[in-house]
Amino acid sequence: MNRRRVGPPGAGKQAAASSSPWRTSRERRHDRAVKREAVIRAAAQAFNEKGYHNTSLDDIAARLEVTKPTVYYYVSNKEQLLFQCFVAGVEQIRAAFRQVRELRAPGRARLNAVLRHYGEAVASEFGWCMVRAEDQDLSPAMSRHIKALKSEIDQGIRRLIREGIQDGSIAPCDPKMTAFALAGALNWIAHWYRGNQSMTGAAIAAAFVTIFESGLRPRGSALKVAAGVRTRRGMRA
Amino acid sequence: MNRRRVGPPGAGKQAAASSSPWRTSRERRHDRAVKREAVIRAAAQAFNEKGYHNTSLDDIAARLEVTKPTVYYYVSNKEQLLFQCFVAGVEQIRAAFRQVRELRAPGRARLNAVLRHYGEAVASEFGWCMVRAEDQDLSPAMSRHIKALKSEIDQGIRRLIREGIQDGSIAPCDPKMTAFALAGALNWIAHWYRGNQSMTGAAIAAAFVTIFESGLRPRGSALKVAAGVRTRRGMRA
DNA sequence: CGACCTCTTTACCCGCGGGTAGGATGACTA
DNA sequence: TAGTCATCCTACCCGCGGGTAAAGAGGTCG
Structure with a gap:
């Protein structure tokens, strides 16, 4: 099981091996x-x-x-390997932040731009490593390093949300919880998205952004139906 | 390392062991x-x-x-153990669906009720197993079983969304993508929430539901500021 | 008491997989 | 042609951890 495959060249059954x-x-x-x-x-x-x-x-x-x-x-060891994959994924997102920073646009538009890139990165080949890599799989030192990078991204999102609230492009909300919700939805893409899907990562990210923007409750002046019902206490077990 | 702890009773350093x-x-x-x-x-x-x-x-x-x-x-083996944990978590959610089914309320309210229970379940002690258990960790048979249970929940959410759209309580949207976004945000709670947090699982779930409902874009007739800007093509790298 | 059953232990097996030692195999240089 | 260096291989080590065999340790019933 350790032997190298020596069969006829080009007969690799391994679907991947895109370019070794x-x-x-x-x-x-x-x-x-x-x-x-x-x-x-x-x-x-x-x-x-x-x-x-x-x-x-x-x-x-x-x-x-x-x-x-x-x-x-x-590469020195398996842990290092995972770490490198992680960094490769995160770097895409950091690039998105840098890109958006120098942008004259209201907060919500800047946030949306970051979220789209974020979603694309999660759907990329490094998405899994970036998102599902558990802290427990890494040494304390690397775990700290990764936590710091994740935190940086989280703080960046919260910041955009705050700025959006300030300039009026985002409705008042709790930046921390909102950031968790947005990032969570996008992160989860890595759990179900396989590359050979009909939709591209960018398309999914765009769809999600639209949902976040509009919310479930219908907008517009027309049809205010069922607006007074709301939550109705008593159905919470 | 295999020996049983025999120290002074009540001196267990293991924080957990709530009730053995x-x-x-x-x-x-x-x-x-x-x-x-x-x-x-x-x-x-x-x-x-x-x-x-x-x-x-x-x-x-x-x-x-x-x-x-x-x-x-x-218990027969480790895999079985994980499976049982998974089922315990999922069962909470299925109960939520059953409970909501016999409820006279618009679709959005019913969806919200389910989502709140969903979030609570994810934040519970079985949340991790329900959410982060990878298919690859289980035998094909169990993997199929779990996939079926997950799919059932997914379909249930989509159905509530469709019903909400029909009765006008939910804005028109793609049920599939919306379900992914909602479930993803809630699932992700299991990645960051530790029990000893300030917020309770129910509180987090409630906060998320509010965010989903309203969306980021400000509502109301007043302050239509920055509404014409929208996405602005060209910033998408 | 002795047979039997339930529950828990000690002591062990063994394969998988991370990681390594040290030897080929060239290519390039002088 | 000999020496050197980078690269890649064969062959191996070994500990962790899932899983098991078989022997106590009590309790119960006749």
Whole structure:
């Protein structure tokens, strides 16, 4: 089970293996950085499909058509691998924040822009690692690091919400709870979205943003039907 | 590390161990069902704190101040344990649906009632197992079973949304995407909520429902500020 | 008392998988 | 041609943890 696949070239049953620098060309010189990145990507895909604990380093190696020690030649250990995937995902979102920062628009529009990028990132190949990576899987040091990055994003969203409330583009609300709700809905995409879906990540993110914006309660002056009913105490068990 | 703790009674450092039928009374006769349930609860708490894969059966046993084989006396294997926790959590939600079914109220109110119970369940001790249990951790048979239960809940939410749209209490929207967004936001509670928080699960659920209802965009006839701006194409990278 | 049953323990098995030692296999240099 | 370096492999270690065999430890009933 440790042996390298040597069957007829091009007969790889592994659906993924999109582009392994090893498979594609037999030349050895191929820049360390490129191969290292390929390892990260392969790990992300494997984690995404099977989960962190159900993915062995042999799996990742097989996906690249190499052996386990080769993987270890490019990355120090499994934890580091997960961490790198995480960072790759988070970096997309941080980029979105930077991009939005220099933007002349009301708070809600800026928030929506960030949320769309956020959703896209979660639906990307690194989405799983960014979202479902448990703190318990990492050493205390890395766990702290990740928590800090997550917190930074959370604070960024809250900030946009506050700014939106201030400039009147967002209805008054609790920024903390609202941020949790928005981020939660988007994060959850990583739990059900598989790449081979009909909708693209961007489309899903856009749909979600629309829902958040409008809310469930009908708008407009017309049909104020059933508006007085509201919650009606007594149905809460 | 397999030995049972025998220190001074009442000096348990384990914060949990809320009520172990073994710890509380030395009598042997204590009904099998009660102890079995205690095992399930202990497992749920352990999974909740450390994750499924980072929890060994020795951990669960230690939490109850017994040994591993005792746990196996009440449950067949670890997978079964996770499954039971999952079912316990889902059952709360199914109960909410049953309860709401026989209710004369517009769709949105019924949906909100379900969502509140849903949020409470996710914040409960079985929330983690219900929400974060990965399909890959279970045998194909159980995975199918769980998928079916989840799908049932999803369909129930979609149905309430459709009914709400029909009776005019919910604004027209895509039921599928909306259900994903709502359930996602609530599910995510299990990722950040720890019991010892200031807010109770019910309070969080209520806050979320309010956010979903109203949406971010300000309502009312007054201050239509910044309403014409909307999305503004060109900021989408 | 002795047979039997329920419950819990001690002591063990063993495979999976993270991680490593050290040896090929070239390519490039001198 | 010999030496050096980067790369990748074969072969192995070993601990953790799921799971089990079989032996107490009491309690109950005849």
